[in-house]
Amino acid sequence: MSNTSVSSIRRGDLARATGCNPETIRYYEKIGIMPDPPRSTKGYRSYDDTHVRRLKFVMRSRALGFSLEEVRGLLGLVDNRIQTCAEVQAMAEVHLGEVRAKIADLTRIERVLSETVARCTGDAAPDCAIIDALFDA
Amino acid sequence: MSNTSVSSIRRGDLARATGCNPETIRYYEKIGIMPDPPRSTKGYRSYDDTHVRRLKFVMRSRALGFSLEEVRGLLGLVDNRIQTCAEVQAMAEVHLGEVRAKIADLTRIERVLSETVARCTGDAAPDCAIIDALFDA
DNA sequence: CTAGGGTCTGTAGTTGATACAGGCTCAAGG
DNA sequence: CCTTGAGCCTGTATCAACTACAGACCCTAG
Numbered sequence: 497m498s499n500t501s502v503s504s505i506r507r508g509d510l511a512r513a514t515g516c517n518p519e520t521i522r523y524y525e526k527i528g529i530m531p532d533p534p535r536s537t538k539g540y541r542s543y544d545d546t547h548v549r550r551l552k553f554v555m556r557s558r559a560l561g562f563s564l565e566e567v568r569g570l571l572g573l574v575d576n577r578i579q580t581c582a583e584v585q586a587m588a589e590v591h592l593g594e595v596r597a598k599i600a601d602l603t604r605i606e607r608v609l610s611e612t613v614a615r616c617t618g619d620a621a622p623d624c625a626i627i628d629a630l631f632d633a
Numbered sequence: 634m635s636n637t638s639v640s641s642i643r644r645g646d647l648a649r650a651t652g653c654n655p656e657t658i659r660y661y662e663k664i665g666i667m668p669d670p671p672r673s674t675k676g677y678r679s680y681d682d683t684h685v686r687r688l689k690f691v692m693r694s695r696a697l698g699f700s701l702e703e704v705r706g707l708l709g710l711v712d713n714r715i716q717t718c719a720e721v722q723a724m725a726e727v728h729l730g731e732v733r734a735k736i737a738d739l740t741r742i743e744r745v746l747s748e749t750v751a752r753c754t755g756d757a758a759p760d761c762a763i764i765d766a767l768f769d770a
Numbered sequence: 771c772t773a774g775g776g777t778c779t780g781t782a783g784t785t786g787a788t789a790c791a792g793g794c795t796c797a798a799g800g
Numbered sequence: 801c802c803t804t805g806a807g808c809c810t811g812t813a814t815c816a817a818c819t820a821c822a823g824a825c826c827c828t829a830g
Binding site: 573 | 686689690693694696697698707710711718719721722725726728729732733735736739740742743745746747749750753754760761763764767768770
């Protein structure tokens with residue numbers, strides 16, 4: 497009597513359950529991030545809980561900035577095949593380093609840009625401090 | 634006697650003078666960021682100082698994170714046509730806002746990611762704190 | 771005279787999706 | 801019962817911003 501019915505849902509339902517664009521689901525299947533789901537007699541994709549869980553995993557990984565190739569690596573451990581935990585940790589650390597590098601880059605850009613914008617008077621003259629800065633930097 | 638010789642340089646020279654990939658120069662010409670340069674009798678592109686200056690301008694703008702469409706806008710004032718200084722200032726401020734938003738995003742990602750990585754023991758066990766976090770977040 | 775480097779063109783690949791076009795199927799309302 | 805609209809199917813095109821060929825010239829130094 498337990499509610500273990502593996503309720504079969506369609507692509508739109510999976511999209512709504514995860515917040516993922518339906519087209520993106522198809523894309524993930526094409527590149528092998530998501531498995532090819534079983535089909536109904538009429539060819540409709542048929543998903544269940546495992547797909548919801550896996551797609552949410554992918555989306556959280558993406559939200560943390562992992563590339564799809566990195567996600568593929570993470571899933572390698574999930575699928576209990578390729579990766580070990582130590583490898584996952586190493587990958588996450590590399591990724592963390594990249595995130596920090598990006599922050600450093602953008603912070604430098606932010607500083608230069610805000611200084612430049614501050615120097616601009618904003619009137620309609622043909623001279624522009626921003627343009628000058630870009631030319632003479 | 635002044636050295637005003639408009640020395641004609643080739644694509645590779647322009648690339649070396651600016652640090653820009655030669656293929657990228659061709660691309661910028663195709664999309665109209667850089668003008669179609671005059672050609673030698675044999676069809677070789679022929680550049681001068683103005684091209685060096687303009688390409689450096691483009692590259693500095695790109696280095697500050699402006700999109701090519703934004704660079705096109707900036708060049709609109711350089712070319713003394715479309716944009717006013719006030720419009721350039723407004724654009725730069727919008728861009729600055731986007732940069733700050735990206736920094737905020739990445740900082741949040743950095744925090745979550747470093748917390749997650751810290752929780753990982755890094756041994757070879759099939760359990761992995763990183764994977765678990767991505768599943769259960 | 772030939773070997774190498776540079777140049778020319780057009781085209782395809784990259785990442786991570788998103789957006790059609792053209793056709794099928796399905797459920798609800800009249 | 802029929803229509804209408806939503807959803808699904810496929811394949812393909814598009815976006816940013818480049819990068820990387822292939823195949824053909826050309827030019828110069830040894």
